[in-house]
Amino acid sequence: MFITGLVMFALASLVGGFAQTKGMLVAARAVQGLGGAVLAPATLTILTTSFAAGRERARALGVWSAMAAAGGAAGAILGGVLTDLLSWRWILFINVPIGLLAALAARTILVETRAPDAARTRLDIAGSVTVTAGLVSLVFGIVETEEHGWTSPWTIVPILVAVVLFAAFIWIETRVAESPLMPFSLFRSRSVRGANIVVMFLGAAMFSMWYFLSLYMQDVLLYSPLKAGIAFLPQTVMIVVGAQIAARTVSKIGPRPLLVMGGLFAAAGLAWYAGISPNGSYLGDLFYPGLLVTLGLGLSFMPVTMAATTGVEPRNAGLASGLVNTTRQIGGSVGLAALATLATARATSLLASGQPHNVALTAGFSRAFAAGAVICLAAVLAAFLVPSMRRPGQDASTSPSPASRPAPAPAVEA
Numbered sequence: 001m002f003i004t005g006l007v008m009f010a011l012a013s014l015v016g017g018f019a020q021t022k023g024m025l026v027a028a029r030a031v032q033g034l035g036g037a038v039l040a041p042a043t044l045t046i047l048t049t050s051f052a053a054g055r056e057r058a059r060a061l062g063v064w065s066a067m068a069a070a071g072g073a074a075g076a077i078l079g080g081v082l083t084d085l086l087s088w089r090w091i092l093f094i095n096v097p098i099g100l101l102a103a104l105a106a107r108t109i110l111v112e113t114r115a116p117d118a119a120r121t122r123l124d125i126a127g128s129v130t131v132t133a134g135l136v137s138l139v140f141g142i143v144e145t146e147e148h149g150w151t152s153p154w155t156i157v158p159i160l161v162a163v164v165l166f167a168a169f170i171w172i173e174t175r176v177a178e179s180p181l182m183p184f185s186l187f188r189s190r191s192v193r194g195a196n197i198v199v200m201f202l203g204a205a206m207f208s209m210w211y212f213l214s215l216y217m218q219d220v221l222l223y224s225p226l227k228a229g230i231a232f233l234p235q236t237v238m239i240v241v242g243a244q245i246a247a248r249t250v251s252k253i254g255p256r257p258l259l260v261m262g263g264l265f266a267a268a269g270l271a272w273y274a275g276i277s278p279n280g281s282y283l284g285d286l287f288y289p290g291l292l293v294t295l296g297l298g299l300s301f302m303p304v305t306m307a308a309t310t311g312v313e314p315r316n317a318g319l320a321s322g323l324v325n326t327t328r329q330i331g332g333s334v335g336l337a338a339l340a341t342l343a344t345a346r347a348t349s350l351l352a353s354g355q356p357h358n359v360a361l362t363a364g365f366s367r368a369f370a371a372g373a374v375i376c377l378a379a380v381l382a383a384f385l386v387p388s389m390r391r392p393g394q395d396a397s398t399s400p401s402p403a404s405r406p407a408p409a410p411a412v413e414a
Contacts, residue, residue, distance in 0.1 A: 003103045009035030010099025017092035028092075059247050061302045080229030127172045127180060134165030135330060142337040186320060194385030195308035196327045198259055201379035202304070203328035204335025205270065205372040206297055211336060212343065212365045213273075217286070220278060220358050220365075231286060235294040242298020255303035259383035262303075265296030267376035273369040278358040296376070307386050335375065343368040 009032055016028030082090040141158030150156075173180040187193050210232075217223040217231060246258050269292030276285045308324035347364030351357065 003106050006035070006099050006103040006106065008032075010096045010103070013092040013095035013099065017089045017096075061247065061306055063247075064302075078229075080224070080226035083225040127169055127177055127182070130165045130169040130172060131182075134162045134169060135333065137165060138162035139333055139337045142334065142341060145341050182323065183319060186323060190385065191307045191310060191387050192320060192323070194382060194387070195255075195304050196324060197382040197385060198263075198300070198379050199304045199308065199324055199328045200331035201375050201382060202263070202266070202297070202300055203331030204338075205266065205375040205379070206293075207332030208336045208339040208368060208372055209270065209273070209293060211340070212368050213286070213290075216276060216280075216362070216365050220361055221280060231282065232290075234287060235290040238291050238294040239298040239301070242295045242300075243302050244298075246299050246302045250303050250306060254388055255307040256383055256386045256388050258299050258303040259307075259386060260380050262296040262298070262300030263376050263380035263383060265299065266293050267296075267373045267380065269293030269296065270369050270373035270376060274366045274373065276362055276366055276369070278356075278362045280362075300379075304386075335372075339368040339371055342371055 012028050012031035012035060016025055016032065019025035019028055078094065079091050082088075082094065137158045141155050141162065144152070144154045144158065147154075170184075173182055174184060213232075214228060217228040218225070223231065242262070246262075250258055269289040272289035272292065273285075280286070305324060309320045343364035345364075346367045347360040350360035350363055355363075
């Protein structure tokens with residue numbers, strides 16, 4: 001599945017680069033997302049089954065987090081260069097050779113293995129359709145509040161449909177599916193429960209932060225795409241720093257203190273961002289608060305991933321890895337929809353009262369950042385659901401798991 005995800009992502013990027021209509025571009029991006037959804041849990045599964053729980057796995061996840069941050073920095077800068085010098089289409093085209101080369105390297109390096117019961121495992125189509133449709137309906141309903149308000153049928157009906165679909169998903173997973181998309185037995189682990197709640201809140205705040213910062217830099221401060229990409233570089237470096245600090249300390253103090261500390265740093269940085277001005281400076285409005293937020297993200301990302309996958313049996317490693325990534329994406333999607341609605345409502349109100357465009361936009365972004373700070377504080381509270389210091393490989397609510405023992409070779413399905 002790892003190689004399949006890479007090829008899918010690369011080919012979807014190629015189609016997106018040649019897109020001639022909005023619908024074609026959206027469809028290509030959706031397939032890209034499907035490829036990414038295959039890749040993220042696959043990479044985590046390889047790490048969690050190849051390294052023993054504790055210091056070894058912490059270091060591996062620290063390197064994984066640092067590489068993700070480095071990739072984000074390279075993408076932001078290279079994206080700015082390609083957009084300025086060539087076209088936005090090259091942001092998609094560049095993924096094609098990278099994806100294909102990575103697929104070839106994976107084919108050479110990784111060992112293909114399959115679970116003993118893989119042939120009997122059936123795709124949970126009903127569960128996949130209901131949960132995806134439910135999320136789409138929920139996001140649509142939240143977005144419609146911007147134009148129709150919370151009491152309009154355009155808002156209420158999609159949200160009610162989402163509730164029904166989520167209820168159907170739970171029923172399918174617990175009563176019908178032979179191979180559930182999300183086995184709820186995973187949530188018996190206190191560590192898995194707490195980590196997924198934390199990562200949902202962090203995803204809601206952080207996805208929105210990158211989005212609103214990009215708009216603020218380019219629409220208010222009038223940065224070029226290249227300048228905006230370079231402006232993100234110090235923040236990405238700070239994520240690497242935070243991830244390495246977390247990797248070196250999590251085995252000594254456990255994930256909970258790092259999640260609390262990281263959430264507080266992120267909340268403080270977002271609260272600082274809430275004070276941005278239409279004539280803001282790079283140092284005062286972007287650089288210093290950005291370092292706080294991204295240090296907090298770096299401190300949190302590796303421990304929350306480790307907490308969400310530690311203590312899980314090897315046969316469920318892929319499920320746990322997929323769950324934590326899915327939860328982060330769900331938090332990001334719903335959070336961005338909600339905060340974008342808040343920001344747009346504030347900006348629209350000020351424009352209607354005669355305020356200048358840049359002033360109205362800045363006020364909208366400020367409200368979104370303030371809401372993001374509150375969401376990060378919710379993540380701090382949720383961090384106390386994660387078990388405190390525990391022995392490597394042992395969840396606070398379970399006995400030692402086989403997952404704490406290293407697997408003989410990376411497990412991946414090509």
